[in-house]
Amino acid sequence: MNKMPGRIKRNTYQQTFQITSTLAVIITLLFISVSASGCNHNVLTPPPASSIAEVPIEVDPLELYNEYVADPNGTMEKYRGKKLFFPYVEVHKMSFLGEPPDTDKFVQMGNVKFRVKYHSQLNNIREGEGYVVEATGTLSGMQWTYLIIEDCWLRVIYPPGGATDLPPEY
Structure with a gap:
């Protein structure tokens, strides 16, 4: 017990x-x-949303080319200093990445060249394979018979994601 x-x-x-x-x-x-x-009273509220830069103007590349050919001064005045957005650019031609003296880095649709700053923007794009890109840049003017869009940012929209293999120039 x-x-x-x-x-x-x-x-x-x-x-x-x-x-x-x-x-x-x-x-x-x-x-x-x-x-x-x-429960504390020190609540922070975010500031109101604001746009950092102006929204680019949506333009068709071939229509812009025709507008420029018809009235170069008026077109330059209309788009001077403004960002332009091209939602559908078929890649008819482009610069080759493997040529060292090639300083002109571009994709081309018709007589409109979209110049980029860096070769890396062209890595996922191929010429003659039906590639379509979106481009954003500024109107520079005419060079020979080409309308030049400078400082472009490109995004591949077809085929989705672009090419994943190395370009044939390497």
């Missing part, structure tokens, strides 16, 4: 410890959730 009360005390201590530790965890979690829930 003496062993029975000792066993009961030991179980009671274990139960008390479990209850105490469970309560401590619950209280700690409640404290953390209340303090992190935004």
Whole structure:
């Protein structure tokens, strides 16, 4: 009989410890959730959204070429200093990446050349394989028989993602 009360005390201590530790965890979690829930009055609100730059003007490349041929001065005045967006540019021709003296990095649709700053923008594009890109750039003017769009940013829209293999020039 003496062993029975000792066993009961030991179980009671274990139960008390479990209850105490469970309560401590619950209280700690409640404290953390209340303090992190935004009950404090120092709420920051973001500033209103604003556009960093003007939205580019959407233009068809061949229509721009015809407009420029008809009235060069008027077209230059109309688009001077503005970004132009060309949503559908078929790649009829492009510069070759493997030619070291080639400083003219471009894709071409008809008589409109879209010049890029970096060769890397041309890595996923191939000539004569039905590639279509979106282009954003500024009107530079006419050079020989080509209308030049400078500082272009290109994005391949067909085929999706562009080519993943190295260009044949490498």
